[in-house]
Amino acid sequence: MLIGSLLAGAALAAGIGGKWDVRAQTPSGREMKLELNLKQEAEKITGTLGSERGTVDISEARIEGGELLFKIAVDGAYTIKLTVSGEMMKGTWTAPDGSTGPVTAARASAALAGKWKLNAKRPQGGEYNAEFEIREEAGKLAGTLLADGAALPLQDVKIEGQDLSFKIAAPNGAYALKLTVAENAMKGSFTGPDSEAGPVTVT
Numbered sequence: 698m699l700i701g702s703l704l705a706g707a708a709l710a711a712g713i714g715g716k717w718d719v720r721a722q723t724p725s726g727r728e729m730k731l732e733l734n735l736k737q738e739a740e741k742i743t744g745t746l747g748s749e750r751g752t753v754d755i756s757e758a759r760i761e762g763g764e765l766l767f768k769i770a771v772d773g774a775y776t777i778k779l780t781v782s783g784e785m786m787k788g789t790w791t792a793p794d795g796s797t798g799p800v801t802a803a804r805a806s807a808a809l810a811g812k813w814k815l816n817a818k819r820p821q822g823g824e825y826n827a828e829f830e831i832r833e834e835a836g837k838l839a840g841t842l843l844a845d846g847a848a849l850p851l852q853d854v855k856i857e858g859q860d861l862s863f864k865i866a867a868p869n870g871a872y873a874l875k876l877t878v879a880e881n882a883m884k885g886s887f888t889g890p891d892s893e894a895g896p897v898t899v900t
Contacts (some may be wrong), residue, residue: 715734716804717803731864732748743758765779767832773793786803813899815898816899820894849867861883876899882900885897
């Protein structure tokens with residue numbers, strides 16, 4: 698059992714490298730959006746955690762029993778403990794004063810790659826169906842909408858935590874989509890150039 702645990706920990710550590718979009722909630726309920734960049738060399742894990750306010754190095758990073766643990770120094774040592782499950786991590790942060798809160802992290806760029814079917818409901822009735830493809834190019838997300846024999850590039854593709862947003866240029870103007878990713882599906886809304894809006898589901 699001990700050998701199996703050690704092997705699982707080594708495999709897990711080797712698979713956590715890269716960029717993760719992190720969301721942490723404060724005791725007051727405010728949500729913070731952060732970016733965690735991890736690097737793994739043999740058994741050593743290093744990285745940074747940053748936001749618009751700046752970036753700090755993580756320390757004492759290690760894998761224990763399927764969990765990633767590390768500390769950051771921001772007015773004292775904060776401890777972050779995350780359970781890793783594929784392209785997602787979930788856990789808690791603990792402050793020097795003992796206060797704590799939930800943390801989630803998503804490596805959504807990898808999970809999003811592939812083809813998706815989109816259904817949008819129009820407010821005046823009727824619906825719009827199309828397919829779009831998400832891919833990663835030089836560390837950035839890109840994509841193409843396929844509809845009515847045309848291929849339209851997705852513009853301003855962004856992923857923040859579990860939220861995906863992009864724009865589609867149409868003859869009458871740009872359509873903006875905001876979607877929340879949940880495993881093999883997405884839900885959200887679209888807004889058109891004439892303020893037309895409606896719900897969107899993606900599988």
